[in-house]
Amino acid sequence: MTAPAPAPGRAALLLGIALGGFFDGIVLHQVLQWHHLLSGLERVRDLRLQLLADGLFHALMYLLALLGLALLWRARRALSGPAAGRVLGSAALVGFGLWHVLDALLSHWLLGLHRVRMDVADPLPWDLGWLAAFGLLPLAIALWWRRRPPPAAGPGPGAGHGRSGAVALGLAALLAGPLAALPAADADQVLVVFAPGTAGARAFDALARLxxxxxxxxxxxxxxxxxxxxxxxxxxxxxALLVGQGPLAGCLGWTRPAPR
Structure with a gap:
């Protein structure tokens, strides 16, 4: 007896959460450089720890994306239904919006890990604007989409939307991961994280050879x-433990902090 195909909504939800995390990491950590993951913690001032936390955050997003892709593959038999495209799209929007709502509630306000902008006198308007644009708006669109009348059953226009939606969602996750790992293309300033205990003379000699x-x-x-x-x-x-150039540089390759 063939087991029923799993519902694709769970896979789309996980992929939406991962895409929300990648979006935040690429835009806020790398391009705009408005904060690190732990920028709001006074006791965490070691730049090496800040970069490590950013790297662990991206690693978690990779795991969620891989899990979502695996679940989406297992649910491929359920993608031919007339409502599959709407289920995938709305669930992905819920995941994307949910990520930003939880990030605002937990990271910004309850735990104080960071704010959207750490370099302004009043960060609250930036928190609220980011939450509205990327948290509440996707959730509202997903709710509207789910409440639309379901399409007629059977083959016809829209019956293949589930497969095309799955391909689009999978490609988005597969592209977001590599984008989050790339360094800035035009940077001649490189950040290098040396292992604890590395003698200064050894570091200077290695740098001089290059x-x-x-x-x-x-x-x-x-x-x-x-x-x-x-x-x-x-x-x-x-x-060196990490260098800010190469295919896995990520946040390190984009970071341009001023010396203290």
Whole structure:
């Protein structure tokens, strides 16, 4: 006896949450650089810990995206129904909006991990505007979409929307992950995180071999200027844990903090 195909809504919900996290990480952590994940915690001032927290956050989004894609594949037999496209789209919007609502309630206000903008005198209007645009609006659209009259059963226009919606949702997740891992394309300033205990002389020697000029160093994070930043990966064999260039640079490759 063939087991019934799982409903695709759960997969779309997880993918919507992952896309919401990727969106926040790419826009707020990387492009705009308005905050790190733990920017609001006074006791966490070590830049290395801030970057590590950002990396763990993105790793969690990758896990959610992979789980959502796996569930979506298992639910592929249920994608031919006339309402499958609407289920997928509305569930993804719920996940995207839910992420921003929970982020506002927990990270911004209850736990105080960060605010949308950490560099303004009054961050509340930015929190509320971000919540309305990317949290409440997607939830309202999803609710409206779910309340629309269901399409007629059987084959015909709309019957293939589930499959096309699944392809679009899967591609969005598969593209968002690599985008979150890419560094800024035009950066000649590279951040390098050296392992704790790495002697300064060893770090300077490794940087000198790549003709890198030290701009500043803080909390084990070194900012260097390199004529060939794509060669920064070679520092990984000389005491560096992470470098802000390469296909997995992520937030580190976009961060441009000023020296303290």
């Amino acid at each position: 003709d890198a000029r030290v701009l500043w160093a803080r909390d084990g994070v070194w900012a260097v200027q390199m004529a060939q930043p794509h060669q920064a990966w070679r520092l990984l064999g000389d005491g």
